[in-house]
Amino acid sequence: MLIRLNNLLVKVFFIVFVIIISGSANSEEKKIEFIKNNWSFEGIFGTFNRASLQRGYQVYQEVCSGCHSIQHLSYRNLVEKGGPEFTLDEAKSIAEQFEILDGPNDDGEMFTRPRRLSDKFANPFPNVQTATAANGGAYPPDMSVLVKARKGEWNYIYSLLLGYEEVSAGYELDDGVYYNKYMPGNKIMMSQPLFEGAVEYADGTQATETQMAKDVTTFLTWAAEPHLEARHKMGFKVFIFLIILLTLVYFSKQKVWSRLDSKENSDQKDETFDKVERAVTEYEGEDPKTFK
């Protein structure tokens, strides 16, 4: 009976695993492989490429910022370590291009002034409703944490930017809706944003579609995770520290526990000594009394 039950259990296990594997194989076919790219910020030592971040800011400013806000970034972030690291003057002049409503002043009047480093990034629209209305009923999402808010993160954003395709015959699309290979459901309200030469890079890099997609994705990843470099750096230090500590604790533990063994032995020390002596005697075949 025991053996039969044993076999039954093995069968149950087997069936369950087969079903799980076939089940996950089914869902696998819905998954789309994102376009691969070597990102400098991936991995344990990953850091952002400064030039790419600066170019990425330019793409954001000239292409995306017409519709998309990044409300959690301030202009000062552009100067900070681990980011695009614009010089202070560069960042100041970037900020000054945008105005902000401030006040009230001493006369109780509201006034506009150029933005300062401490100000947030300028919003293209005053509120969500205006943004939605201006974009055919689809709100262009804020880009502050957009990379983290999508499955596939930066790979998804990069692929999406390059995923626009001609619709195959027979595929119906409404006005103002576009086909994108990587968008869930394939229908996207944003028209293809990047075209060859859409921006003219200040550093002379050729503005190909993939180059711009790569740069702006890098920029958006930084915008979502501005402390990524600090995190990677600290993580490495913490790991070195912990591994050293772990080694020390391991040997201390061994040492402490060996005391436990020796304590155990010392309790029986006399007894053991007698036993050993007897064993030696047996081996030598001599009487303990005459043993020298």
Added chain:
Amino acid sequence: MSEEKYVPKSKLARWFDSRLPLLSLSHHLTEYPTPKNLNYWWTFGGILTFFLIAQIVTGIILAMHYVANTDLAFDSIEHIMRNVNYGWLIRYAHANGSSMFFLAVYIHIFRGLYYGSHKPPREMIWITGLIIYLLMMSTAFMGYTLPWGQMSFWAATVVSNLFGAIPLVGENITAWLWGGYSLGNPTLNRFYSLHYLFPFLIFALVVLHIWALHVPGNNNPIGIDVKKNRNETMSFHPYMVMKDLLAMLVFILIFLGFVFYAPNFLGHPDNYIPANPLVTPAHIVPEWYLLPFYAILRAIPSKLGGVIFMFASIFILVLLPWLDTSKVRSAVFRPLYKKFYWVLVVMVILLAYLGAKPPEGIYVILARIATAYYFIHFLIILPLLGRYEKTSPLPTSISDPVLDKLSIVDKFKKTAAEYEGENVDTFK
């Protein structure tokens, strides 16, 4: 405990200890006898204590910057992530800490199930542990609501709607929980308040849990009672302290691996989208550690039935000490129980997997099978095993299994023989 009464050496200490016996307590805690054969599965109690304290400390710091308001909560979290010094570290440690806390508690619970730690005389340790686990789940659930992202909002909506399934008063109860007619600012505020309170209740229960543990003492992998003498037990400090510390550091290494290199791996991307009551996410899923219960909830075709089965799946564990009637504690000596135990483990993992899948087709059928097994395991298999299982003979003491090693005398004989043999070859 049975040890000799502790008397402090100095007069001042005696004066103090006779009025507030803290010194006696600390003496008891350091000298507390633990079985010598505890394996590394026994280190998770210490790991859990570490995570409880880590969660409380990081949580208190986060509370200094967080704003519990539906309009400001999401932005205040981003403020913590960007502008607060090392805010990203504190928040990622808190978010991933909860996952690690649950990972450790599941290992801790399943260790108890395997070695029969829920059996007499340790029922109260088991039951206080389950109350802690319940409080942990509600704390984690409310904490997940606080960022007020899409998943926060919708997971909270789904869970609070469960109470609506209660006949007659259901609607009133949900409205009472929400503090209004929908999930909103009053709900967020009370969740925040309770999320701050519950960890301290957990802390108090942990004290009871350890107190209850110190009455009968630790169970052990062999599952038989230890004799409280030098040969079978050792003092908690420094032996278990060092072992716990070692295991804790390894676990912390895994935890920090997530914090520094994959901080969002265990979270859901949708929670970086601010809550929007008008847009429902495609799939609403709870955090991974609640998935088995979510699968049970959805496996039952009726809403009320699902809620009843979900709560029953936890409550049944309270009855476990009386359902598992076998006199033998450790699965080591229970050949059949050991197999059913692993089936249960697979079923619970399967339920977790199914909880993350949409409730359709084969997934629903599998979830029903796994749910059925879960209840059958506890309600039918365990009582039957207690009655009919033929257990292996138990050793008379925990040091028995160690004795099959070579005795010292044999070792000496062997070495001596080897030495002599060499001598013969080289010198003679």
